[in-house]
Amino acid sequence: MGPGVEAFSTRKECGLPYPVLQPHQTHSTRVEVIGSPDVSRDDLQGVDALVTDLRGVAIGVRTADCIPVLLYDPVKKVIGAAHSGWRGTINHISTKAVLEMARRWGSLPSDIRAVIGPGIGFDSFQVGEEVAVYFKKSGFPIDRIWSFRGPRVPGSMEGGHHIDLKECIRFTLLKCGLLEANISVCPVDTFIDGSFYSARREGKQTGRIINSIKLL
16 A cells, blocks of 8 residues: 555464454444544444554454445545445445544545455355345446346355445545556455355355454
């Protein structure tokens, strides 16, 4: 993302190199400004995105197929981290984090760099028709983010409706003013790559990937 910032996503069995402030996520659209290093996870109930200008304080979100989005404004020296499952994606949680950076510190979307991190891929994110309908009605470019692949094949991700969450997020970030050159999309599909946790592959009680960003 450039000098002055450090970001990572953990693989299985990887420890954290330093403490990471994480919210208690509930697939909400709430963005919290972190103004003190003394905030705890208990203080962040129902929060799915964090933004801060504190140096040396790592913020992050937990995922296991949902999409993490890490944000960095190298001009205003502000960072953000958002947890974007399908509900958060439909409700533009990443855009809300960008807008909070703009409101609080005057960040320009055209200055912000974004990394759309490891998460479930287009081929693996098979959804029911009701979820596909939500996306069709939500203003996304349906020809790019949705496909129907015929009858579902039991026990696999073949067939059925598929949604490209990463492309949905990229679309919303572009729409709110980020430059295409400033958005990086991680190709890792957590459902396929066994070195990352996947709730769809392993069950809801699996571990979580920690996706972190810190101003140096």
